[in-house]
Amino acid sequence: MAVSVSDAEVDAKINEWLRFDKNEQTRGEILRLVEAKNVNELRSRLCNRMAFGTAGLRARMGAGYSMMNDLTIIQTAQGLAKYLLKTCEGVKKKGIVIGYDARHNSQKWGQISAGVMLNEGIPVYLFSSITPTPFVPYSVVKYGCSCGVMVTASHNPKEDNGYKVYWENGAQIIPPHDKGISTSIIENLTPLDASWVIDSVLTNPLLKDPLAETSAAYFEDVKSLCHHRDLNMKTSLKFTYTAMHGVGYSFAQESFKSFGFQPLIPVELQVVPDPEFPTVKFPNPEEGKSALDLSIKTANENDSTVILANDPDADRLAVAEKLPSGDWHVFTGNEVGALLGWWSWHSFQLKHPEIPGSEVYMLASTVSSKILKTIATSERFNFEETLTGFKWMGNKAVDLMKEGKKVLFAFEEAIGFMCGTEVLDKDGVSALSVIAELAVWLVEKNSTLKQQLDSIYQTYGLHISNNSYFICHHQPTIDGMFNRLRNFEGTNTYPKSCGPFSIKYVRDLTTGFDNERPGNQAVLPTSKSSQMITFTFDNGCIATMRTSGTEPKIKYYTEICGKTGASREDVTSELNSLVDNLIEHFMQPNVNKLIARSG
Template structure:
């Protein structure tokens, strides 16, 4: 890039940006002659994808700020006009926001753009959990929904999550359609900056009270033991992780007639600084739950439930007899929830002929435990591409075919109980899980971990090993994956490895290259059943020993993740032997495929 191009972008930013703080950021970088930083901020743009937008807040086209929010809103408006015509002016859109820095402002900037085009906007007057937006779309028949949140990301980040009129997150081709429309509408209109009229605009509607009341009334339908839930000595500790979840979790417990939980006082109030947790992500495990464990120990509580900051995810932990805490991973929580939801459905619907219309869904990188349960019980189970956008859209398709979708999950502690919200929902999942815990304690005299063992004994032991490395350099990510594909440097065609350590690979599915290679069939090549995308990296290995291992890049964080699972097939092996075999395979994968030292990968923080 020439200096002339950079200068043009600097002038453009200083002309367009009306926010004094971010405008001064660029001016300071110019005065400091920090051209490297200016290039990284101004010569590229955040990519709008199926996850919408998520990035650090600051000045520049690669960051979340007033100008990039306005550009996104202007482009999204024009795209929705093309898609819905007059219906957009009839049904409008719904917008929610979390408690992060600038979330309220970004929501109002977006609302202002639509209101000035006479599009009705359901804008919540205060912070809400993310599930309220997809719920609200279906309630009001909105054309789209936007949630301003960066979910569990660090405090420096924010995001812009987009839903379509079916109540599910957008998938192709809408992501590229919106992205293209944004690029055609980059110049901010003068009126796009003035948000003073948002609150008083006649087309601005506040859905908070209606959605709140309706959501929690509907939530009661997921409870199957309301009359007995308060008859327990079980004490439950809850943390909102400085996010929006506290008040809504109180209400979810009331909806199920559960005894009030014990709050982690230090984390009750929404706080965009997240002062007590370095990473406000309960998926990180014990490091994020230290205060919850302390609170639980002090109050003789044996169960912890936790939401992430926008309350769409659920983490749980249980105290063991030896005083240690078992923190359940997403696959284990899903195993418990899936069994519980099926148990209740089966009790209330004894006609087995109806089971052919019942579905559970899971993402392809998650545990296949639901499929094992389905095969034995007679209902349907499907896997989808990674991400709740795929499960939400597939659930919508099935519902339109008069099927029943009773549970969906992804291993990243995301759970959809029922089909009233076509996205992950931590508020409903925590109530369902707490009711299960009460039932187990009072009726079966079991702990959650004991029930998990029972489920494995009944449907087959599934053990997983999931984690990630951090990588901040795109060229190293590409290099790592290309070395896997071009295992033989003398062969220009994709030549994949047939072994990882001592473990033989039977088949490989590469959703980036759009290729399946079956080594059991003389290396026969075919096209995957799933949609493919060259913009993200994802390869799945199917091993002779039954292990399925996927490595992929995250769409919202600088992570290269792996997901692996072995299902018990050899009864002569103990669970410990099966787990050790999987751990050995993963270590071989890290050494031979990831090669952290070669690709400058940073290990997950402990």
């Protein structure tokens, strides 16, 4: 019997959903909304579909095509399977890797995805337990698979989940594969009856569990990043660790063991994986001290001076250090990037003096600090800037490796770090041991991470950042703000100043405009589906405004680069003044529909 709420479009989608969905819980959600005649909510859930982008999906869990649930996972997996069969020669021999985190439904959706692949005759390496996200891209390369899937929403709130896809090179998907998979999903929306059956997945002869073998190989390979095992084994430095209720604890301990360290001091209340994230408002160590309260308490109680924190899927790393005053300095992603970049170059030079800098590369995204570029110019190795996201850095690293180049390090300001190229994505499990070894090496020289950071800036020039965001759920407001900037003083004209600060160059990676380049054509790839404009000011400041691919945010990133001869206080004051003007002149006209600024 057809169900109706007297709206033709919505009615059609309701009945399609009830015909497709075999999960009684999500069917019940839709039926309750029908009973309540909540047409607006039904339209939101059923007449809109999650966009497949940013290397996959990420959304709230619940009933409807705009949410993560059994049906949308089946549809996604069916589309991905058909795309693999169409584009990947030998996929029925090479197979696919599937991993999952500790969030609600992650394991089930990993098994559903495995079942869909197995039904198509595609072999599956399905992890038998929760794993860090970096294990999936690592395994794709290790086993020579055609693809990898990680069911995770990383550091998002507990209500969310996601579906992250890697290609056969071990890097996150980029065009044309993202669009190709998206199209294939739309072409395969009708769920096959067999796609709902997961009881026989674990006994299928085409299924293998790679957990033990992958773990052993990964931690053996991680040892290549260790240069001072003797110091690590005897250090008195104590490290406190939090997994943020995620998957990281046992893997972080094993990473530490592979470097020769004594075990990490755990934040006990956050060690056991818990999809409810009961002790943190947001399970994101990037939030700073507000997310590290229990870590600081644990560290103080155990005479520990360094805190290491992974996000729930352990691909990101936050670092904090106790200062002589007793206060804690929580390093920004840009600061950790400066430390790890300097350390990577220092260690490589000592180990491989025969390899010239012309063969060596480091990478960072366009919204991250330009400190690596400054160091590279001074030390005569190479630096490459990419678009935002590790999918771009991972694929760029692949291209450079094919040319025989050595990629030492890549980072993004959102506490994502890729040390070496064993994992072609951000990896908080290996990065925490690398930064710990730097801390130990510095102790031997009567120094600290904070002092070394100051030394880097003293040597190469100050790089001061001021990054934050506004939350906005109203897409017309977002589009209006960026369109205003593109027609600031008439059609197709960009601002020439921001308050008292003169603008030298404008780069718009939504439209492809860049007046620093010949013909005003941007070099980096452009995307009309996302908003991103960068302003270079006469005073050396670079400011980027962009939308997020996974969250309802308008983000801004600002930095004054390589300032010499000025105090940190004066440079910081100058940057803060510029940010105030950026908000007032470029964002404030639209701020009435924006929720309060972060931080």
